[in-house]
Amino acid sequence: MSNAHQHQAQNPKTYFGGCHCGKVRYRVDVDLSAGSNTCNCSICTKNGNRGTIVKPSAFELLSGEEHLTDYQFNTKSVHHLFCKHCGIRSFGRANIPQIGGEIVSVNINCLEGLSDEELAAIPIIRFNGRDDDWSGTAA
Secondary structure (H helix, E strand, O other), X not given: OOOOOOOOOOOOEEEEEEOOOOOOEEEEEEOHXXXXXXXXXXXXXXXXXXXXXXXXXXEEEEEOHHHEEEEOOOOOOEEEEEEOXXXXXXXXXXXXXXXXXXXXXXXXXXXXXXXXXXXXXXXXXXXXXXXXXXXXXXX
C-alpha cells in the first residue's frame, strides 16, 4: 500500500486534536509529510474535509465518544462522525479495503499546533470517492 493511502510513514509525530467545543479529544501518531487527502464524494465536498489516514492503532480517542453522532450513506463503509454539540467532524472511521481496510481519517484542520505555513506544505492526495475509486492522485 502506498503512502498516498496510509499516512503512517517513517517519522510519525504525536498530535492532539478534537472538535470546536472541546468535548471530543484525541491523540494521533502520523507523519504529515506523507500527505493529506481530499475527497469528491458528496459529503466531503460539502464539508471541505481535509484528512489524513491512519490505522486504528495510531489513533486514541481520549474523550467524547458519548458526544459523537454517526452519519452513514451510500455503501455505509464510512462512519462520518461529528460532535453533536458543535457539529465538527474531527475524525471518522471506515473500512475501505482499497485503502487498507480498517482506518481512521483525521481532519488535519482539527489538529492543534499546526501553523498556516505547515498546513500549506502538506501534500494533498485527491480521492474520487464519488465513484468509489480510492486510487488517489497527487494534486
